[in-house]
Amino acid sequence: MEVISGEKIVKSYGKFKVLKGINLNVQDGEFVGIMGKSGSGKTTLLKILGLIESVTDGALLYKKDEISKLSDKELARIRREELGFVFQEFYLMDSLDVFENIMLPFYISKTVDDAKKERARMLMDQFGIRLLEKKMPTELSGGERQRVAICRALINDPEIIFADEPTGNLDSKSGKVVIEALREINKKMNKTIVMVTHDPQMASWCDRIVLLKDGRIINELKKKIDQSDFYRVIIESMVEL
Numbered sequence: 001m002e003v004i005s006g007e008k009i010v011k012s013y014g015k016f017k018v019l020k021g022i023n024l025n026v027q028d029g030e031f032v033g034i035m036g037k038s039g040s041g042k043t044t045l046l047k048i049l050g051l052i053e054s055v056t057d058g059a060l061l062y063k064k065d066e067i068s069k070l071s072d073k074e075l076a077r078i079r080r081e082e083l084g085f086v087f088q089e090f091y092l093m094d095s096l097d098v099f100e101n102i103m104l105p106f107y108i109s110k111t112v113d114d115a116k117k118e119r120a121r122m123l124m125d126q127f128g129i130r131l132l133e134k135k136m137p138t139e140l141s142g143g144e145r146q147r148v149a150i151c152r153a154l155i156n157d158p159e160i161i162f163a164d165e166p167t168g169n170l171d172s173k174s175g176k177v178v179i180e181a182l183r184e185i186n187k188k189m190n191k192t193i194v195m196v197t198h199d200p201q202m203a204s205w206c207d208r209i210v211l212l213k214d215g216r217i218i219n220e221l222k223k224k225i226d227q228s229d230f231y232r233v234i235i236e237s238m239v240e241l
């Protein structure tokens with residue numbers, strides 16, 4: 001089933017056209033990567049697919065609903081309940097400990113309860129940060145911070161995770177832990193993931209890669225069998241960018 005479907009998506013900021021007619025479908029359960037040079041429009045596309053930014057032209061369907069026909073209230077509900085976001089900069093609150101950061105969406109909506117606390121602990125266990133529960137973000141490594149951010153993105157059990165350069169601020173070892181966590185979320189928890197990345201190694205964990213150049217999709221790569229083969233294909237295709 002298609003969860004997101006973009007048809008001829010155009011996005012302009014003033015006179016500057018960032019996206020120039022993007023056709024992109026995301027299937028339920030897929031792990032899709034978006035690659036492209038700096039300024040090619042990757043983050044803009046991710047924000048549009050994640051219902052954070054509106055389109056200037058074209059149509060975006062979320063589970064067959066045309067987004068422009070939904071009210072702001074309904075869009076906010078979908079973002080809150082069905083989508084999760086992970087960013088390069090982590091965006092943790094330095095004044096809150098790890099557990100509180102993960103529970104933050106529920107503190108904001110004043111809906112904290114025992115079942116949600118239990119879910120936070122289950123996620124911390126799953127992503128190997130349970131012992132850090134009472135630590136402050138400043139006491140953590142980059143990889144640990146990103147795993148906290150991933151737990152927070154998962155706390156409301158979203159259907160789709162949008163990740164913008166989630167390993168961009170990490171060394172290769174921490175990056176691998178984080179990408180493995182995302183892969184597990186995709187394969188074991190059956191969450192759809194859309195991830196922006198510069199890094200062909202990280203991209204090779206995806207099922208499909210969309211290559212963006214100057215606001216247009218210039219190629220799509222599908223993983224056939226082997227990850228190392230896929231890595232080679234990605235490297236070869238990056239010369240097009």
Ligand SMILES: Nc1ncnc2c1ncn2[C@@H]1O[C@H](COP(=O)(O)OP(=O)(O)OP(=O)(O)O)[C@@H](O)[C@H]1O
Nearest residue numbers: 013016018036037038039040041042043044045196
């Ligand atoms: N809110 C905005 N207002 C005006 N221009 C913007 C805005 N957001 C992005 N842009 C411009 O749109 C272009 C694409 O930006 P975008 O962040 O989508 O690129 P990107 O491929 O994600 O780049 P990077 O890899 O550097 O993050 C850039 O030239 C950027 O300056």
